[in-house]
Amino acid sequence: MIVQKYKDMLSGKSVIRQLSEFATARGAEIGYENVFDYSLGNPSVPVPREFTEQMIHMLETKDSVALHGYSPSLGIPSVREAIAASLEKRFGLPYRKEHIFMTSGAAGALAHAVRLVTEPGDEVLTFAPFFPEYHPYVDLAGAVLKVVPPETETFQINFEAFEKMMGPRVMAVLINTPNNPSGVVYSAATLRKLSEVMTRKSVEYGHDIFLISDEPYREIVFKGVDAPCVSAFYENTIMCYSFSKSLSLPGERIGYLAVQPGCREAETLVNMCGQISRGIGHNCPPSIIQLAVAEVLDLTADLTVYETNKELLYRELISLGFTCVEPGGTFYIFPKALEEDAKVFCRKALQYDLVLVPGDTFGAPGFFRMAYCIDTVKVERSLGALHRFVETEYPGRV
Amino acid sequence: MIVQKYKDMLSGKSVIRQLSEFATARGAEIGYENVFDYSLGNPSVPVPREFTEQMIHMLETKDSVALHGYSPSLGIPSVREAIAASLEKRFGLPYRKEHIFMTSGAAGALAHAVRLVTEPGDEVLTFAPFFPEYHPYVDLAGAVLKVVPPETETFQINFEAFEKMMGPRVMAVLINTPNNPSGVVYSAATLRKLSEVMTRKSVEYGHDIFLISDEPYREIVFKGVDAPCVSAFYENTIMCYSFSKSLSLPGERIGYLAVQPGCREAETLVNMCGQISRGIGHNCPPSIIQLAVAEVLDLTADLTVYETNKELLYRELISLGFTCVEPGGTFYIFPKALEEDAKVFCRKALQYDLVLVPGDTFGAPGFFRMAYCIDTVKVERSLGALHRFVETEYPGRV
16 A cells, blocks of 8 residues: 555645745746745856766766676775775875765765664754754654754854753764855864763763764855864764765765764774665665766865855845844855744745745744855845845835 | 664675675686676676767756756656656557656665555565565565565466465565566566456455566567566556666666556655655756666667577577576576585586576575676687586586
8 A cells, every 4th residue: 555654745845845936937927037036055056177078088988888887885996985085185084985985965875874873763863953854864764853943143053952952862963064054164162062962972871872964065165264074073973975066966966975984883884884775775876977076076166156145145134134144154044034933024025036945944933044056146136126125024124 | 873783784795796706806816708707687788879979968068057957856857758758659558757756776766666555564575586685675664575486387476375475464566577587578478367366455455556567677578579568467566667777877877667657646656756765865866867868768788699698508508408497588597406405506616617696595496597698709608617517517417
């Protein structure tokens, strides 16, 4: 019989998806260039030319049986080696290929990470505001996701609430820095304190507690911002990385999971990923994409547009009287709405063709997210609409 | 804490993998050309030139943001449409894009199919000889795989045993035709009878029973063999397809799941796949690979070498006195060993640098598998070794 659990999920339509559909429909009416669609976190810059050249070069010159052949279940060894070398050089931790498992993007990495360290009924803690897809990743692995309420002054960690929630069933803590949706980068002080609490609780409960670090925005960090390497602060860290944003190829589904070399049984964890894959039908990311990214590991797409957009938006929001933590990276900003219910606020904004996402979706009611991975020209044109929206709906503020 | 279940799986090393490692090691000693490695089912012919040309064309001409952008979670609509049209034309069933879900190869399709129709503890029946990876696909979804013993005269279905095992907890029947490891194609009579039993049992138990049809070898069918479309015999069929063998690109992990248009709630099942994906981190196969295969749907690699190899091997095996069902397709043959314990038989064969896989791995002790997806020249050279092996170890037979 059809399984009801998955059928029921169909009715829970994503708010972001609905808003994006509104934007598309409205675009058909008035021209998409006139809709200020801040709903979706889709990279908007081209892939580095070197990636395309490498793909074409391999297709033109390599033996096709070898090029398109099966990858071993943990990934192509030369690719895993190149990634380990790049991580070691950059972060100073002794990564080897034995610590790397190739995945279908960060989603694949997270699905494996959760299964590595949780039994059904175990708890995973994450911090609001958080990426809502963490729910299915954790829930459908049989574990329970619990959300620590936000520290809304800075969007660092609310340690008081965190410590209270660190019960004996918590087997993993899941963080995302630079953060979707706040754009905030966790400071070294935050990561040190997080590590201290987790270490203390591991000892108290007599079992390892793993840190799962979701890092798809690692390369999008703005000038002057210090973005410390999460894995350097805590040995039992499982890094989940995606090239989607750094190389601007989200559709090619390529990323990796990297277990901190100092983690207990690090190599066993990586080998276990191969076994988990057999059950979830993951296997490996495509051979040709693995081989191509290995050639451009130290490159990124031109990510400067995101900082330009952030500057424009942040300045305008502040001048309009918004309360807003300045993003240190990503292509998101997460201001406080101008009325208590952010859903009402965002609904009003739609009348000005501004598509904003209420913070409720991210576990932080009262705030809203703007994904500014769009052309700078459009950001500039949207500022007038933003001004009109605030002036008309919340008079007396400007 | 590290999950013991996956850790335990590490010790259960695959027999096929061990044999393949032996072949590689022995090849380093005496030259790989002198090892007759029949262990692995890896395609040995080039991808069609049109696929490579299409990839290069897209990389050279398409806007990279669009080309490498996110695919919707069910797959790129134009690709799903092209697959539906191709299936409709070929099999005469009214497939539409709403019946198609793009997957990471047949493994991805099977992982979704099992989750669609089984709750933990439900049973899935399959027929020996069977592909051993069905175990992790089913076990790790929480269901129970039960194996119907083989009908060793023809490797069609042992219906007597099947009917006895069709209890009320059986929610799905999983078949693979053309079959790995036997090479046998299920006849129309077999499929009709299978459908009749499943329909009768569905009525008896008052719930749907789904047929999951694993079809990676669908395009490798030899001259004069009738390979009927499984989905045409039973409405509640979920087809799991892979382009790995037909296009010879197993490393690119591309396939699809197609729900029979007459299946109850067919479109709901496809939409549910998108929800299952959210939990297992599957998302979608790479955009560029989806787009490229859509352009070569009605092509295959040059698969004739497999039939040439089958002819050579089958003739030789029969002349050496083996009992063997003649394969109707695939690149496998599954003869009876010359002594009761096929593991002992295969171990002896290694002394002649013949790498054969004991049938125990496939739920059919006493038989052995040869994967003849290798150069014909090598098959020819292996015949002498096969002759010497039989003559020396089993004298009086030749």
